[in-house]
Amino acid sequence: MEIAASDIGPVVGHREAKAEWQTALASGKLHHGWLLRGPRGIGKARLALQFALQLLGAKSDTPLGADTDDHVAKLVSAGNHPDFKIIKRPVDDKGKEKADIPVDLVRELADFFSLRPAMGGYRVAIIDAVDELNRFGANAILKTLEEPPERAILFLIAHGEEALLPTIRSRCRTLQLNPLSHEQTVEVLVRGGMPAARAEDVAKRAPGRPGRALSLQGPDADAAVEAVREALKSLNHLNARALQSVLQSASKSDAAMNAAMDALRQSLHRRAAREDDPVLAGDWAATWLDIARLDAEARALNMDRAQTLASAIERVAAMAGAKS
Secondary structure, eight states: OOOOGGGGSOOOSOHHHHHHHHHHHHHTOOOSEEEEESOTTSSHHHHHHHHHHHHTTOOEEETTEEOTTSHHHHHHHHTOOTTEEEEEOOBOTTSOBOSSBOHHHHHHHHHHHHSOOTTSSOEEEEEEOGGGBOHHHHHHHHHHHHSOOTTEEEEEEEOSSSOOOHHHHHTSEEEEOOOOOHHHHHHHHHHTTOOHHHHHHHHTTSTTOHHHHHHTOSHHHHHHHHHHHHHHTTGGGOOHHHHHHHHHHHTTOHHHHHHHHHHHHHHHHHHHHHOSSHHHHHHHHHHHHHHHHHHHHHHHTTOOHHHHHHHHHHHHHHHHHHHO
């Protein structure tokens, strides 16, 4: 699987996780399984890739940022390094990602790790992400972790959106990664070529999660966010026209739908944070959690997300009416 050359650059933030990894690497006693946990879009997979490049012997021109002209980095980027494997959800004939990672891809790890490193050093694999494995895939990973081959390192990316088998967690060394600061989020977006003014606005759509913010940009997403904001201005008197405007804008693309749902959840988070009454704050927080679960369920069951968004807005409107 090819990897964009831009993903081989340095990773912004996550100082504690980097330091913990570097200490382990210097000790010469690396654990065979590493679990990188944290919200989606904060750079976990990118950081795991940097760790992998170190193990594979890539030269670095910056701390934890491989030189893209390095031979090892080029092989990894092209998907041709014999000692490196990354497992992600495949795409179908229409270019859409499948719902989960097929168990057959995970089972291939046993054969991959059974071979000696072709270029010396380690055999390294990344699974991005364990949240997208079914129970058969999770059990296949567990078998690899229970019988780790020599000179083999497995990195697991976990977004925390699905329950992780305790037996997997107990066999890995965990690095907990947290959302970035606003300044760091903007820095990541600007490094990716986004104008600074635009980066400031986009960063607000997914605070601390530049990867997520990138997926929520574009004309469709912009229109969907604006429609949600307009609807939220008159929650106590939500009308069919405002709701229809949101649904029409959000249904234009996956990015628009994701942006609309995120905008709605962020409004609830802000409402709960600024509420002086602890009881009301708890009620708004509970509504936020309810909607997050509603959306997660819709994704897992491949339900109509437009209907899910409509239900979510109606719940928020009902909450606003009850508290007014």
